[in-house]
Amino acid sequence: MGLGVNIVNISKKYGSTVAVDNVSLNVAAGELLGIIGPDGAGKSTLLRMIATLVLPDSGEIKVGDYDGIADYHSIRRILGYMPGRFSLYQDLTVEENLDFFASVFGTTVTANYHYIKDIYCALEPFKRRRAGKLSGGMKQKLALCCSLIHHPEVLLLDEPTTGVDPVSRYEFWEILKRLSGAGMTIIVSTPYMDEAYKCHRIAMMLNGRIVKSGTPDEIIQEFDKRLWKVTGGDVYDLLLVLRSCPEVELCNSFGNSLHVVADTTKEKLCSFLAGNGYEDVLVEPLSPTVEDCFIEYVVGKDGK
Amino acid sequence: MKCFAHLLTRMVRRKGDMARMGSFVKKEFLLILRDKRTMLILIVLPIVMILIFGFAISIEIENIDVAYYAHEENSDITQVMNKIWSNEAFNNAGRCGSIQDASNALLAGQVDIVVYFDENFGNPPLGGKKCSVELLVDACDPNTATSSAAIVNTIISQYYAEKTDSAAPIDAHTRLLYNPTMDSSYNFVPGLMGLILMLICAMMTSIAIVREKETGTMEVLLVSPTRAWMILLAKVIPYFTVSCFNLATILLLSIYVLGVPVAGSLGGLLLSCMLYILLALSIGLFISTVMKTQVTAILMSIIMILLPTILLSGMIYPCENLPWPLQYLSMIVPARWFISIVKKLMIEGLPFSAVLHEFVVIFVMLVAMLALSVKKFNDRLD
Numbered sequence: 001m002g003l004g005v006n007i008v009n010i011s012k013k014y015g016s017t018v019a020v021d022n023v024s025l026n027v028a029a030g031e032l033l034g035i036i037g038p039d040g041a042g043k044s045t046l047l048r049m050i051a052t053l054v055l056p057d058s059g060e061i062k063v064g065d066y067d068g069i070a071d072y073h074s075i076r077r078i079l080g081y082m083p084g085r086f087s088l089y090q091d092l093t094v095e096e097n098l099d100f101f102a103s104v105f106g107t108t109v110t111a112n113y114h115y116i117k118d119i120y121c122a123l124e125p126f127k128r129r130r131a132g133k134l135s136g137g138m139k140q141k142l143a144l145c146c147s148l149i150h151h152p153e154v155l156l157l158d159e160p161t162t163g164v165d166p167v168s169r170y171e172f173w174e175i176l177k178r179l180s181g182a183g184m185t186i187i188v189s190t191p192y193m194d195e196a197y198k199c200h201r202i203a204m205m206l207n208g209r210i211v212k213s214g215t216p217d218e219i220i221q222e223f224d225k226r227l228w229k230v231t232g233g234d235v236y237d238l239l240l241v242l243r244s245c246p247e248v249e250l251c252n253s254f255g256n257s258l259h260v261v262a263d264t265t266k267e268k269l270c271s272f273l274a275g276n277g278y279e280d281v282l283v284e285p286l287s288p289t290v291e292d293c294f295i296e297y298v299v300g301k302d303g304k
Numbered sequence: 305m306k307c308f309a310h311l312l313t314r315m316v317r318r319k320g321d322m323a324r325m326g327s328f329v330k331k332e333f334l335l336i337l338r339d340k341r342t343m344l345i346l347i348v349l350p351i352v353m354i355l356i357f358g359f360a361i362s363i364e365i366e367n368i369d370v371a372y373y374a375h376e377e378n379s380d381i382t383q384v385m386n387k388i389w390s391n392e393a394f395n396n397a398g399r400c401g402s403i404q405d406a407s408n409a410l411l412a413g414q415v416d417i418v419v420y421f422d423e424n425f426g427n428p429p430l431g432g433k434k435c436s437v438e439l440l441v442d443a444c445d446p447n448t449a450t451s452s453a454a455i456v457n458t459i460i461s462q463y464y465a466e467k468t469d470s471a472a473p474i475d476a477h478t479r480l481l482y483n484p485t486m487d488s489s490y491n492f493v494p495g496l497m498g499l500i501l502m503l504i505c506a507m508m509t510s511i512a513i514v515r516e517k518e519t520g521t522m523e524v525l526l527v528s529p530t531r532a533w534m535i536l537l538a539k540v541i542p543y544f545t546v547s548c549f550n551l552a553t554i555l556l557l558s559i560y561v562l563g564v565p566v567a568g569s570l571g572g573l574l575l576s577c578m579l580y581i582l583l584a585l586s587i588g589l590f591i592s593t594v595m596k597t598q599v600t601a602i603l604m605s606i607i608m609i610l611l612p613t614i615l616l617s618g619m620i621y622p623c624e625n626l627p628w629p630l631q632y633l634s635m636i637v638p639a640r641w642f643i644s645i646v647k648k649l650m651i652e653g654l655p656f657s658a659v660l661h662e663f664v665v666i667f668v669m670l671v672a673m674l675a676l677s678v679k680k681f682n683d684r685l686d
């Protein structure tokens with residue numbers, strides 16, 4: 001059950017824009033891999049190349065033993081793919097969409113109902129509603145059902161939780177966890193850093209390249225600098241002051257607090273702030289999140 | 305045994321293909337039925353077009369206001385004018401008081417033709433002295449002007465010939481064949497059939513396929529065991545059905561509402577129409593393989609289909625009157641050949657063998673178009 005995906009040095013250019021730049025990636029059978037990166041990082045193009053929809057300019061893709069270029073018809077039989085935007089028939093009802101996609105894959109909803117039961121039960125009361133009239137979360141669940149109905153070996157999801165409320169997002173990830181637990185290989189892209197923890201392994205993507213990959217813990221452990229959380233006072237003014245401090249490598253706002261990367265001590269940081277008229281601010285050490293690692297990587301390269 | 309098993313798996317797969325095809329076609333019909341705009345274009349547009357062309361837009365000559373001007377009234381003038389006005393195309397617009405009045409009335413659009421008799425007309429009685437009649441015609445619409453002037457001219461000549469007992473030098477009788485009453489439906493029904501079928505099949509099919517690209521459903525369909533030809537064929541079947549329905553509506557409306565008969569072989573006509581529908585569908589497929597958005601597909605359809613079909617097919621201007629480069633261009637317009645078939649079979653009542661040439665041309669176009677679309681179709685995204 002489940003097939004691995006093996007990507008070696010693939011690149012894709014659109015005109016002069018490099019969408020995917022020499023990416024290599026190994027996904028084990030049954031693994032849940034998250035591709036994390038900002039908009040325009042090349043996540044969708046990478047997924048489309050795995051889905052055999054886009055031909056790489058160079059490099060190799062293998063899904064199980066099938067070659068991504070020569071055997072693409074075979075790969076299309078065992079793949080489930082959910083594109084980034086809602087791609088079902090808006091004028092068909094929930095039930096009709098599901099029936100249609102089941103027959104596209106040569107199966108029926110009755111035969112494979114047990115694969116989607118957990119997700120579909122939430123949709124069942126709306127089964128006669130047009131897909132276009134569903135809420136964002138419902139749409140994504142329906143799209144997931146449609147891409148799961150033939151029980152694929154490998155599931156590719158392009159930003160499935162974008163525009164979905166937090167509760168639905170949580171449910172969505174629970175479903176994915178269960179599926180990968182049952183042996184399905186899942187590759188999912190997302191712009192949300194907090195979703196990284198739900199994956200077995202993550203690959204951080206930036207400007208068409210995979211800049212870092214590993215388990216969430218590995219990535220956090222690689223963060224070898226000191227991180228501080230600064231709260232209190234006007235966030236924007238505080239940000240400017242902290243960025244002017246010579247010891248501060250990086251400072252960014254996270255809601256109403258600031259995350260500061262600085263190779264210094266709490267006392268020094270506090271006295272610097274006090275010297276600039278901020279005496280009441282709270283400085284405390286912080287263990288990094290995946291987002292800190294990512295920002296450190298992105299911004300660290302271009303200076304402050 | 306092994307061979308048998310192989311056969312069995314093939315049959316099972318084929319059965320799966322059939323079931324898949326069935327659900328594709330069902331889905332397509334549901335989408336057509338639920339999209340009000342599509343329904344409107346597919347079902348209502350052909351009927352509305354036939355009725356508008358049939359009743360509202362008339363290129364027949366009627367309601368022509370004819371006045372006359374003469375120095376003095378005499379019995380010959382009265383009689384010839386009564387003859388003219390008794391023609392159902394002409395209305396009595398009376399006598400103009402002066403040449404100035406006549407030209408003012410023409411300018412104001414109150415009259416369309418002024419018959420100007422010189423002082424010798426009927427005085428002395430006709431034949432006694434050389435006389436002349438001048439027709440002042442509002443030729444803003446040149447077709448109507450020439451046709452109606454010709455009728456007035458004939459009436460006056462006939463009257464003159466009767467009165468003087470001297471037949472005109474050459475007695476040319478015109479017999480209008482195939483369309484004795486010069487009913488314009490006879491001309492536009494074939495043209496409209498060519499236009500509507502092309503519009504429905506080519507434009508709607510290409511839009512339907514491109515819409516799947518635009519909304520992303522094509523992406524999902526491609527990443528499935530469904531082969532490209534099946535996706536395309538599944539689009540063609542519903543639109544072929546709708547087109548046959550349209551064909552039936554157009555024919556029934558033409559025959560029973562507009563009174564255009566099917567003089568020749570109905571079977572041959574239907575066969576040719578179906579071939580033409582298939583050609584139009586394959587043009588639609590071709591457009592959809594090249595275009596990425598619905599808007600460009602519509603523009604392409606208008607440039608590739610609508611304009612040539614209206615302008616270069618002989619629907620409005622006879623192809624023989626086109627400048628020679630356009631005449632050559634019109635050779636590749638399918639509607640030109642189709643309209644010729646319909647005119648021959650429906651109106652002239654010729655046997656099917658008379659349209660074999662056109663039939664073969666359309667068939668060759670169909671094969672070429674299909675080959676081109678299959679070659680162009682991409683089962684990837686880029």
